[in-house]
Amino acid sequence: MQTIRGTKDILPDEINQWQQLYFEALELLTLHNYSEIRTPIIEPTELFIKGVGNDTDIINKEMYNFVDQGKRNITLRPEGTACIARACISNKLYVNNITQKLWYMGPMFRYERPQSGRQRQFHQLGIEHIGSEHPFTDVEIINLTHNLLQKLQCPAYTVEINSIGTQEERKKYKIALVNYLDKFKTELDLDSQRRLTTNPLRILDSKNIKTQLVLQNAPDINQYLGTASIKHFNTVCEYLNILDIPYTINNKLVRGLDYYSHTAFEIINDQLGTKNTICGGGRYSNLIKQLGGPNIPGVGCAIGIERLLMLIKNTSKRKENKNRFYLITQGYEADKKAWNLIKLLQQEKIKFNIDFNQDSFQKNIKKAIKNNALGCLIIGPDEIKNSTITIKWLEKNYQETISYNNIIKYLKQNINQSN
Template identity: 55%
Template sequence: MQPLRGIKDILPNEVQFWQYIYNQANNILTLSNYNEIRTPILEQTNLFKRSIGDSTDIVNKEMYTFIDQGKRSITLRPEGTASIARAFISNKLYIHDNTHKLWYMGPMFRYERPQKGRQRQFHQLGIECIGSLNYIADVEVIRLAIKVLEACQISKYRLEINSIGNSEERQIYKYELVNYLIKYKEDLDSDSRKRLEVNPLRILDSKNLRTQEILNKAPKLTSCIQSESLYHFNNICKHLTYLNIPYKINEKLVRGLDYYNYTAFEIKADCLGSQDTICGGGRYDKLIECLGGPKTPAVGWAIGIERLIMITEKIININKNRPNIYIIIQGLRAEQKIWDIIRMLEEYKISFNLDFNKSNLRKQMKKASQSSADICCILGDNEVANNYVTIKWLKTSKQQKINLDKFKQYLHDIKNLIIT
């Protein structure tokens, strides 16, 4: 049996990188009063249609949707923000506090062509700051994204940011953009020709060189943005400058989800090649209200974990999980007595590996040497009869007999030597 195409196993040697990223994110976000939330991977299909948008590629082409036994349309979540917004509404979180700072890490699902760092089951780390219109909230989430990347020792990145205005301003711009592009319809790539009718702003993201040439002389979104939107955006830029966070204004950056307004941003890593976006986010002040909740502004981002790991595994040296003590048992009486020793190891939080094989002592000692443990602890019927345990230091071959009554004190004395 093989896994489904685009869905990968995460093996033990890889999990350590995932755990490293989780711990770094948890430490950084907890300091800024962000609390972890975990939402279901299954949601009603209508949640994503209403939030992401019927005209997006995600809804039209990429969602895993099926009819369950209750005749309901169910979708595996393709992104995290809509589920957070739904959880905010259905659990009435708005009753208790004005502002909620939430973060999550988990699997998402999209039917796309699998490629390196981009699978059909992929994972995202994301944050959502819910309840504030203040541009400082936008600055905070961008700053936290960079702190997470830097904690993962990623120093070569590019922040691109844009103001996409509000929905009314974008409607005006859509009209101007379509009027301009319609003259070049036959010169556009096939995807852009389709988007011309259903989602013209997404044409700005086209990677087609001829389409980009045409767009160079197209009307700019900034020409339709009014003073309130510009005030919000300009203040974000001032704060980023004060924080010494380099950024580039990308007037073609719109993001692929309908719920964004005001701020859109991406963080890119050069070492990833053409699929270089490692973090994307923005402000979405109308989403919660659109889903039936109270009028609640919000801003957030998501980082692709697979892409992040592609970088971090090359530059971060994570020590593989190894036991401090390798335990060998020989004989029936030793099999029972060993539990007393294990309880002592657990009390002192000393990691161990218990050898279950009933092979001879020589073979077990060979495995102990291969385990990278510091010490081999040998308990046989002879040791039990004489109330001691044999300790062998694997690097020096030094051997000791420790009285079982004094073994707990022995662990106390050597703990700092073997746990580093």
């Protein structure tokens, strides 16, 4: 049996990086008063049609849809923001406090061609600030993402930002963009030709070289922004300057989801090739209202975890687990005694490992070394008879015998010294 194409097992020797990322995010976001939220991986299909938009690639080509036994249309979530908005509405989170600062980490599902850094089941870490129209919140999301990437020692990346204005401003811009592109229709790639009538803004994101050449002289959206949109965007840039976060303004930057308005941003790294986006996000002023909730704005982003881990694999230092002790028992009575020792180790939160395969002493020592243990706790017939435990320190390459009653105190002292 093999995994389904586009899915991947995350094996024990890989999970350390996932855990490190999670705990770094937990620490940072808790400091900024963001609370973790976990939503179901299945949602009503209507949620994404209403929230993400009918003319997006996600809706038209990429969603995993099925009809369940109750004849309901169900979708494996392709992104997280619509789920967070739905959770705010269905749980009325806004009743006691209109401001909700939330984050999540989990799997998403899109039917795309599997490639490096993007599987059909992929994972995102998302940050959402709901309840404020102030540009401060746009910058807070960018700043949090920047701080997390710095903590994880992510190699050089670029923050690109743009304003895509209001829905009314985008309508005017779409007309101008289509009028321009119609003159070059035959020079556009097939996807872009189709998008001329469905979702013309997505053409700006095309990676096709010929299409990009055509776009060089296309009108920019900033020519169609009103005074309020320009002021909002200029304030975002001003705050980023105060924080010393380097950024570039990319007037061609759009996001692939219909709910975005005003600020849009991406964080990219050229080491990833054409699919070089680590993080994408922006403001969504009307999403919650579109889904049947009150008129509450929000702003957020999502980090692609697989892509990020590809970048930090060589820079993040694996934390060696040198506080783990390896228990070696010899004989039935020693096995029974080991359970009492395990209780004590659990109570004192001293990490340990034990293997009851009854391998030879030397084989167990080799396993302990492979497991990166600090030392071996050995219980055999002599130790049972004398109520002692033999400790073999692996790095120091010596052993000593300690009274069973003193073992925990002794271990804690030596752990502190080794740290």
